[in-house]
Amino acid sequence: MHSYEEPVYMISVVAKVLEVHPQTLRQYEREGLIQPGRSGGKVRLYSQRDIDEIRLVLSLTRDMGVNLAGVDVALKLKRRIARMQSEIDELKSRLSNVNENGLTPPDKQIVPAPSRRIVVVDQD
Numbered sequence: 001m002h003s004y005e006e007p008v009y010m011i012s013v014v015a016k017v018l019e020v021h022p023q024t025l026r027q028y029e030r031e032g033l034i035q036p037g038r039s040g041g042k043v044r045l046y047s048q049r050d051i052d053e054i055r056l057v058l059s060l061t062r063d064m065g066v067n068l069a070g071v072d073v074a075l076k077l078k079r080r081i082a083r084m085q086s087e088i089d090e091l092k093s094r095l096s097n098v099n100e101n102g103l104t105p106p107d108k109q110i111v112p113a114p115s116r117r118i119v120v121v122d123q124d
Contacts, residue, residue: 007037007045014046031068
């Protein structure tokens with residue numbers, strides 16, 4: 001089985017599965033909405049992630065009436081949110097490790113308060 005990110009599907013297969021013309025996929029690439037991989041012979045190869053993004057583009061354009069410029073904005077925001085969520089997850093992990101390992105000085109430790117705020121507790 002191939003990974004979610006691995007480009008393995010040729011344009012004809014993707015077009016058939018998604019019931020679109022291959023030219024539609026080429027247009028989405030020209031517009032910068034998707035970036036399929038390329039084989040050594042410059043053949044477009046799509047990953048499962050690419051196919052899922054194309055499905056989102058088709059849903060936005062067909063079902064919601066969003067034009068391609070709007071789709072571009074939506075995809076950029078979606079990617080930015082995903083990057084930010086990854087950063088948040090990494091920071092949470094690092095914070096957890098710091099507190100578990102006792103590397104934070106006692107007077108600077110972060111303690112979650114019942115109100116879901118984070119407060120600094122002085123131990124004087």
